[in-house]
Amino acid sequence: MGRLAFAARLLSIIMAAIILLLLSLSYLRNTEPALNTEHNRPPALVRKIQRNGPQTPIEVEQPFALKAPRTDVMLVTPWLAPIIWEGSFDQKLLDATYKPLNFTIGMTLFAVAKYTRFLKPFLESAEKHFMQGYRVNYYIFTDIPEQVPRVELKPGRSVVVFNTVKYSRWQEISLRRMEIINKHIMNKSIREVDYLYCLDVDLIFTNHYGAETFAPLVAVLHPGYFNILRNKFPYERRPESQAYVPKDHGHFYYIAAMFGGTLNNIVDVTAACHQALQVDKVNGIEAAWQEESHLNKYLVTNMPHKILSMEYLCNSEAPTPASVKVCRFSTVKKNHAEIRAQK
Ligand SMILES: CC(=O)N[C@H]1[C@@H](OP(=O)(O)OP(=O)(O)OC[C@H]2O[C@@H](n3ccc(=O)[nH]c3=O)[C@H](O)[C@@H]2O)O[C@H](CO)[C@H](O)[C@@H]1O
Numbered sequence: 001m002g003r004l005a006f007a008a009r010l011l012s013i014i015m016a017a018i019i020l021l022l023l024s025l026s027y028l029r030n031t032e033p034a035l036n037t038e039h040n041r042p043p044a045l046v047r048k049i050q051r052n053g054p055q056t057p058i059e060v061e062q063p064f065a066l067k068a069p070r071t072d073v074m075l076v077t078p079w080l081a082p083i084i085w086e087g088s089f090d091q092k093l094l095d096a097t098y099k100p101l102n103f104t105i106g107m108t109l110f111a112v113a114k115y116t117r118f119l120k121p122f123l124e125s126a127e128k129h130f131m132q133g134y135r136v137n138y139y140i141f142t143d144i145p146e147q148v149p150r151v152e153l154k155p156g157r158s159v160v161v162f163n164t165v166k167y168s169r170w171q172e173i174s175l176r177r178m179e180i181i182n183k184h185i186m187n188k189s190i191r192e193v194d195y196l197y198c199l200d201v202d203l204i205f206t207n208h209y210g211a212e213t214f215a216p217l218v219a220v221l222h223p224g225y226f227n228i229l230r231n232k233f234p235y236e237r238r239p240e241s242q243a244y245v246p247k248d249h250g251h252f253y254y255i256a257a258m259f260g261g262t263l264n265n266i267v268d269v270t271a272a273c274h275q276a277l278q279v280d281k282v283n284g285i286e287a288a289w290q291e292e293s294h295l296n297k298y299l300v301t302n303m304p305h306k307i308l309s310m311e312y313l314c315n316s317e318a319p320t321p322a323s324v325k326v327c328r329f330s331t332v333k334k335n336h337a338e339i340r341a342q343k
């Protein structure tokens with residue numbers, strides 16, 4: 001074999017080896033079982049229906065395409081996410097669809113310092129109204145585990161208590177929730193829930209709160225800002241903050257006392273808010289409404305798949321708007337100065 005022919009042969013062998021290596025690398029990348037692959041999987045409901053087969057149809061009142069169930073409120077956003085109001089859903093139909101799937105619903109609740117006093121009424125009301133007939137795990141974060149009350153739980157429901165530190169400022173206790181929830185999902189102390197709800201504890205359930213709220217990412221209209229121009233929303237308006245939203249941006253103002261969704265979505269939203277909060281801290285700036293400002297900033301571009309109306313967060317200290325036919329989750333009156341005082 002001539003020198004030239006040998007060199008050509010060698011070159012083609014090297015080229016083939018490189019192509020093979022590149023192909024196997026891209027195969028490995030595609031098959032890597034990282035947590036991130038969750039993003040590409042169909043939602044839990046679709047997976048389970050694929051596994052179990054379709055559910056049996058049940059008798060419901062016929063819906064008509066030309067008849068809106070309600071005409072006084074917006075039922076779907078411009079990006080086609082439903083807004084949930086009394087009269088817009090059939091609870092029987094939803095339960096017949098979802099209950100056979102045996103979902104587990106997780107809930108994170110922080111009760112630090114004096115806020116442990118809210119746990120008993122919260123849990124007792126949740127046992128009456130929240131996700132009846134579903135499996136529920138309450139994840140309670142507290143610095144005083146002995147003050148977690150014993151509340152009688154229905155079958156399939158449980159309380160898990162995690163120790164957490166008490167930061168000296170109430171704002172810090174509130175905003176650190178993003179970081180803590182994120183860590184507990186990443187280290188797998190919270191797992192195997194189909195949906196996770198992250199709630200304030202100074203609230204009580206006052207009516208049905210169930211499957212109509214299931215979505216990959218769900219947020220709630222703030223009862224104080226549902227009918228004002230967006231340039232008046234209490235977004236963070238200083239460009240130096242990571243939570244900055246310009247006056248002509250945004251759709252709805254959401255309340256941080258409740259957001260929920262699938263674990264991968266909650267990982268994303270809590271990670272984004274935690275990172276933004278850290279950058280703000282380094283820059284010596286705290287957003288107007290702490291994590292609520294960061295949550296709202298996130299939701300400007302990552303719009304929720306479903307929005308809950310103010311029925312899902314009623315302000316017990318203000319008149320109920322006419323559009324709210326049922327209050328399902330209501331604030332508890334509290335003396336801010338007393339409860340946030342250190343002693
Ligand atoms: C009326 C008002 O002021 N609203 C703001 C206030 O909501 P809130 O007044 O509802 O805040 P909050 O005092 O309920 O704190 C939020 C949550 O953090 C936990 N917690 C807080 C303090 C504490 O000592 N122990 C404890 O466990 C607890 O789960 C509580 O529900 O603050 C939020 C966090 O920024 C939002 O900005 C709200 O818009």
Ligand SMILES: [Mn+2]
Pocket residue numbers: 200201202257
């Ligand atoms: Mn609160």
